[in-house]
């Protein structure tokens with residue numbers, strides 16, 4: 001893995017991913033899980049969704065969450081203890097499993113990689129014949145905020161996309177997944193829009209709209225270190241965006257697709 005993408009993918013703070021749930025944050029997976037299944041969750045972070053998977057497949061099932069970040073796996077192990085659930089440090093490009101799962105999934109991970117095709121091939125090898133590969137990911141170029149965000153935050157967002165692109169990450173990965181699934185020989189490919197939409201007045205409005213305050217804070221600091229903006233520009237973008245979320249923000253749509261395919265060979 002190229003070190004730039006690896007470094008830029010790191011998440012020092014994990015509030016957003018800690019609060020995810022299988023039912024709302026990985027809906028297509030929640031629909032296809034059955035009791036007794038063996039499931040691999042690649043890039044599981046601190047394991048919030050992985051725990052939901054283990055609860056759903058029950059004690060006859062088996063769930064493994066892997067992440068290449070040791071800290072994430074340590075937190076996952078501290079937070080989630082179930083007899084059918086385990087967490088391991090491993091890299092998506094070198095998964096230590098062969099044809100043993102009914103489903104391999106990865107949510108919001110391929111967006112951080114510079115070689116998603118290689119990652120998908122590696123995932124494909126972990127499922128049994130007729131098993132499923134299911135990937136959930138974003139097209140960051142199709143985000144919609146209403147009304148428009150402050151110009152300082154718009155500038156931050158453009159730099160964010162550039163910072164990612166320069167590390168080899170594909171900002172539009174969601175819309176390439178079906179093609180990549182075909183390229184690696186998966187069958188029965190299906191696409192499910194799972195856009196993350198939130199309107200003012202809804203219970204999760206504040207937490208969802210503030211994902212971008214966290215990005216400006218956490219990723220913003222990495223971007224400053226990498227010379228993509230100054231600390232002053234970062235601070236003002238974060239401040240103006242936080243104020244926009246409290247006073248003006250009405251709506252956010254993050255474009256997210258779940259794409260699945262079946263392994264036949």
Ligand SMILES: C[S@@+](CC[C@H](N)C(=O)[O-])C[C@H]1O[C@@H](n2cnc3c(N)ncnc32)[C@H](O)[C@@H]1O
Nearest residue numbers: 009017043044045067068069091092107108109
């Ligand atoms: C945005 S988080 C998503 C976590 C969780 N799947 C979710 O949807 O909430 C992306 C995760 O992918 C992991 N990751 C990034 N590159 C990876 C790689 N090469 N191998 C394994 N995990 C990786 C990161 O450490 C991080 O935990």
